[in-house]
Amino acid sequence: MMKIKTPKTLKAKRALDKRAPKLVENAKKTLILHGTKTSYVLNAVLAQIFHLKKGLAVKFSRKNENIRPFESSGETSLEFFSLKTDCSFFVFGSHSKKRPNNLILGRMYDHHIYDLVEVGVENFKPIESFKYDKKIAPRQGSKPFFAFIGENFESVDELKHLKEVLLDHFRGEIVENLNLTGVDRAFVCTAISSTTVSFKHCAIRLKKSGTSIPRIELIEVGPSMDLVVRRHRLPNEAVKKQAMKAAPTQPRKIKNVSRDEVKGKIGKIYMPDQQVGGLALSNNIKGLKRERREGKTKDKRDDHDPSKKMRTEESQ
Amino acid sequence: MAMEAEKYQIDLGNLMAYDPSHHFQPLPLSREELSKQCLEKGTELVQGVVNALFSLPSTEDLDGPIVRLPEPSMRLPREKHLPRPKPPTKWELFAKMKGIKNHKKDKRVFDEQTGTWKRRYGYDRVNDDRDVPIIEAKMTDEPGEDPFSKRKDEKKKRVDKQEKNRLQNLKQAFKAGDLPSHIQLAATALPITGTQKVIPKKASKEELEGVAGMAATATASGGKFDKKLPGEKPAKHTGKHRKFLPVVEGKGMGAQEKQQTEKILNKLMARSSHDILDVDRAVTMFNVKKEKQRKREKEVSVSSTSNKLKSKKKTFKRPSKKKQ
Numbered sequence: 001m002m003k004i005k006t007p008k009t010l011k012a013k014r015a016l017d018k019r020a021p022k023l024v025e026n027a028k029k030t031l032i033l034h035g036t037k038t039s040y041v042l043n044a045v046l047a048q049i050f051h052l053k054k055g056l057a058v059k060f061s062r063k064n065e066n067i068r069p070f071e072s073s074g075e076t077s078l079e080f081f082s083l084k085t086d087c088s089f090f091v092f093g094s095h096s097k098k099r100p101n102n103l104i105l106g107r108m109y110d111h112h113i114y115d116l117v118e119v120g121v122e123n124f125k126p127i128e129s130f131k132y133d134k135k136i137a138p139r140q141g142s143k144p145f146f147a148f149i150g151e152n153f154e155s156v157d158e159l160k161h162l163k164e165v166l167l168d169h170f171r172g173e174i175v176e177n178l179n180l181t182g183v184d185r186a187f188v189c190t191a192i193s194s195t196t197v198s199f200k201h202c203a204i205r206l207k208k209s210g211t212s213i214p215r216i217e218l219i220e221v222g223p224s225m226d227l228v229v230r231r232h233r234l235p236n237e238a239v240k241k242q243a244m245k246a247a248p249t250q251p252r253k254i255k256n257v258s259r260d261e262v263k264g265k266i267g268k269i270y271m272p273d274q275q276v277g278g279l280a281l282s283n284n285i286k287g288l289k290r291e292r293r294e295g296k297t298k299d300k301r302d303d304h305d306p307s308k309k310m311r312t313e314e315s316q
Numbered sequence: 317m318a319m320e321a322e323k324y325q326i327d328l329g330n331l332m333a334y335d336p337s338h339h340f341q342p343l344p345l346s347r348e349e350l351s352k353q354c355l356e357k358g359t360e361l362v363q364g365v366v367n368a369l370f371s372l373p374s375t376e377d378l379d380g381p382i383v384r385l386p387e388p389s390m391r392l393p394r395e396k397h398l399p400r401p402k403p404p405t406k407w408e409l410f411a412k413m414k415g416i417k418n419h420k421k422d423k424r425v426f427d428e429q430t431g432t433w434k435r436r437y438g439y440d441r442v443n444d445d446r447d448v449p450i451i452e453a454k455m456t457d458e459p460g461e462d463p464f465s466k467r468k469d470e471k472k473k474r475v476d477k478q479e480k481n482r483l484q485n486l487k488q489a490f491k492a493g494d495l496p497s498h499i500q501l502a503a504t505a506l507p508i509t510g511t512q513k514v515i516p517k518k519a520s521k522e523e524l525e526g527v528a529g530m531a532a533t534a535t536a537s538g539g540k541f542d543k544k545l546p547g548e549k550p551a552k553h554t555g556k557h558r559k560f561l562p563v564v565e566g567k568g569m570g571a572q573e574k575q576q577t578e579k580i581l582n583k584l585m586a587r588s589s590h591d592i593l594d595v596d597r598a599v600t601m602f603n604v605k606k607e608k609q610r611k612r613e614k615e616v617s618v619s620s621t622s623n624k625l626k627s628k629k630k631t632f633k634r635p636s637k638k639k640q
Contacts, residue, residue, distance in 0.1 A: 016498040018495050018499070112392060143331060145362045147329060147332075147335075148333070151339060153336070167332060168392050171330055171331075177640055179377070179379055179380050180374065181380035181381070186358065200355070202358065204362065213362070213367050214370075216362050216363045221356065235393070240393065242397065252449050294556060
């Protein structure tokens with residue numbers, strides 16, 4: 001049954017238009033929630049991630065027992081929430097004996113799960129444990145720098161995936177023009193081993209140097225944690241192909257067409273080189289026609305039809 | 317500078333720097349050392365990005381220098397699908413075919429009846445049915461009819477037709493996958509998805525006929541002796557037909573049975589035969605080779621000792637002419 005629902009107010013229409021698929025997309029929002037059991041550490045982690053992403057994140061406070069991201073049936077609830085809150089990222093925290101301090105970072109495509117990375121959080125240090133000058137604290141919503149260190153980010157599959165996911169999650173809005181005075185934060189991710197990544201959030205202080213380019217000083221500010229990659233799920237190939245399709249950047253240039261004031265629209269046509277020497281002479285070479293053959297053999301002095309005569313001459 | 321020594325991969329669009337060549341060979345024991353190293357390395361990388369960033373051409377603004385970032389080199393997946401092209405509506409197709417162009421219309425139109433300027437549509441509009449005081453009777457009119465209510469009915473019909481066409485256009489757009497964003501479908505039978513994958517399709521005539529045929533033949537007698545309803549056509553037998561050979565072979569066709577059995581046998585034998593390797597030929601070749609070898613060995617043992625240095629197993633096709 002298809003019943004068509006239209007919004008009755010302009011505000012509702014604008015809200016729906018905002019969520020529609022577009023060529024240039026909005027900044028992606030993150031959904032932060034947790035499962036049946038969480039630990040003290042995990043609660044702090046989720047709260048601080050929410051703080052890092054204020055403005056582009058939604059935090060749910062209730063526990064969700066039917067969300068199990070790596071199982072086929074445990075993802076429907078997540079997809080429903082993603083649809084309702086218009087969030088394409090999610091951070092799901094859970095704690096169990098087998099997987100302590102578990103964090104699942106996931107992405108959605110068309111409100112279906114695209115890919116997942118499950119990490120365990122170790123050595124977590126909250127923002128409060130760092131002492132720094134409050135003046136250099138990074139402002140909310142500023143675009144961060146990223147530094148990835150370690151060869152394991154290229155060689156190990158899981159870390160490669162984690163790198164992409166971390167970049168996507170924390171890069172904030174995609175901007176064309178950047179104000180150089182507003183750069184004040186950086187994320188430093190180091191691949192300590194083939195399974196762990198040390199994740200740090202630092203503030204940037206620009207110092208005067210001799211040239212116009214300032215010197216950078218990184219001061220550790222925000223949460224710092226070690227992420228141990230446990231499981232991951234790469235996206236489905238067909239879906240990945242669709243998701244990576246970029247919008248056509250510019251309309252195709254129309255070539256060989258120009259305008260003239262006098263003549264109007266002029267087009268150029270390029271003809272290929274005509275090989276006159278290589279052309280076949282005529283189509284009727286294969287065997288002469290019967291009349292001509294008979295004419296040829298019977299009477300050579302046939303002067304009635306000069307054109308006929310010429311033809312026989314040619315064929316000889 | 318240290319930047320020249322180590323090659324970083326800098327992605328300016330994402331403000332990212334990646335150092336693929338760093339090794340933590342002497343693994344630092346304490347966490348503070350590790351953390352310090354990370355920060356040091358991080359500082360270097362961020363400095364690299366900042367150098368690249370500040371060397372871009374910048375425009376001055378009130379808040380500070382503004383730089384235009386290039387496209388990010390690391391491509392990340394989209395959030396939603398690309399907007400699909402809307403299928404043209406029935407009117408658009410018709411207009412394109414006829415070459416009708418859309419002209420902008422004025423909001424105020426001069427009303428002949430009252431002699432004033434009125435709106436084209438809305439509250440006090442031109443050609444409103446309610447404003448007409450007298451309708452002249454035509455020869456084709458029946459005496460008992462009320463022309464005013466007739467006009468009302470016609471208008472209602474027009475409005476209903478338009479609404480039906482609008483819904484049809486939306487259904488077409490929905491089938492193509494691109495419903496306008498502010499329109500939603502009240503989901504009774506639809507899954508809550510962005511991409512419509514499973515749409516209950518209406519069964520076509522052929523499908524229904526096929527299913528009816530299958531149901532008809534699904535009886536013990538194969539549907540032959542069932543009572544047929546008035547008007548029901550006999551079921552079309554669309555299955556495989558078996559071919560039976562004639563009992564007595566006529567003059568023209570000979571050895572049909574032989575052909576049939578030959579065909580089956582070939583198929584069976586082909587499975588166990590090897591296309592690439594002809595076993596018989598290979599066996600004969602092997603035997604011939606072995607015989608020749610034995611001959612040569614006999615000759616070698618008979619001939620002088622100078623041939624002892626040469627290897628006994630000769631793999632040339634032709635026998636060597638170095639015999640003494």
